[in-house]
Amino acid sequence: MPGGSSVPILPANLITKTAEGTDRLMTYESLAEGGFASGSMLGSGGFIVFDEDQCIVRNTWNFARFYAHESCGQCSPCREGTGWMEKVLRRLEHGQGHMHDIDLLAEINKKIEGNTICPLGDAAAWPVAAAIRHFREEFEWHVTHPDEAVKRNFGIASNHMPLV
């Protein structure tokens, strides 16, 4: 995850190479290549690296919890939206989610993004959107394997494979 906690998370193959196959450089321009579909942002310049054993859902929940806590509560999309995302992600992580929750999350963050007073709403929405975009199978695994999801992480993901 380049750029701190508020930018889209990328799988390893998209961090080393862009979607076109050119080398990804540590610059603002290069990281932004591909837009949000296959790129990200350099943001603050901070980096978070997860190995394949980490749980994307738990990590996304962690970020959502942070933003729900930090939301100042002035404008409705951010105040209610961040709290809502946090609750849905907590359910998913603890094996109580449903398949429609994943689409619901994607829908909520689309409706927070751009409608708030300040960019905290965007910052809360982007990492969730990107986690679903790139690691959807891991979210689905949490729904289909609720018992295992509370005991272990998804484990070796298929991130070595090129994205289509």
Place this chain on the structure above:
Amino acid sequence: MVKVIIDDIEVEVEPGTTILNAARKIGGDVVPPAMCYYSKLQGSGGKCRTCLVEVAAGSAADPRPMPKLVASCSTPVMDGMVVKNKTSERVYDNRAAVTEFLLINHPLDCPICDQAGECHLQDLGFEHGKEGTRYEEKRRTFDPIDIGDKIKLHMNRCILCYRCVYTANQLTDQRVHGVMHRGDHAEISTYIEKAIDNDFSGNVIDVCPVGALTDKTFRFKSRVWFLKPMEASCECTKCAGKAVVWMFGDEIYRVTGRKDKYGEIEDIDGKTAWICNECRFDKKDKTKWKIEGPRVINRHSVIAQNQYVVDERLETKKLTGK
């Protein structure tokens, strides 16, 4: 004067006017709903995001569209700006989303809510709400508290528009209530439930767009659509004494300020006609008021059903067929 086009209608306004006020100059359904902006309160607006509109062209000098939807209550117009409100799908879509956000933690206890019938959230939900909820979690709840002996605060119903805070700030000299905490556990509170003790504190009831702040002297007495609103005035040393009394037969059930069609207290003789607590809570006797005649309630909500004075907007509809 600058020219703006809102929903294909051109209007000329003073420079510095907000999009919302320009739309109000046109009137009708071009006007975006506003849950937090209150023209009589300085600094209000920008919070609820129900008034979002699309700016298709920024100005004559720079006709690029704005990438995000903007809050019309806090965005000033530019010469040659083109704004889309009801003609934009995107606006409707996002307004529906804002409505959903406002409702996920709302109790929707309209059947026992004193605001029902004149509630802006009901209007908003009627126009933009969905029939079901996608929220499966527990709603956040608070216990109702008393703010002084005349005002009840149902924090559950509050949409955190901050209007009451601005009112307390601008109308009274010692504000003892405000917003505590942040995020989705923010709440309106008086510090340790201390009573707001001021002659004009009752006005927070009038500015509240929902049933969060209600009049305890009117609590559970009747429904607003059973009452007849009458314009009345009285001799009062503290305020202008121009109010609306809500009557049932010969009895006065409650007294409110004179609100215009946007739910804002009207200006009378160049001054906003806030009413004082004595007029609002204690003068429930018909002999203390001079009844001037029926009040036009120019709203599309349920009170209008009971109306005996013709709504001029409906009238134009009949004439023009639109």
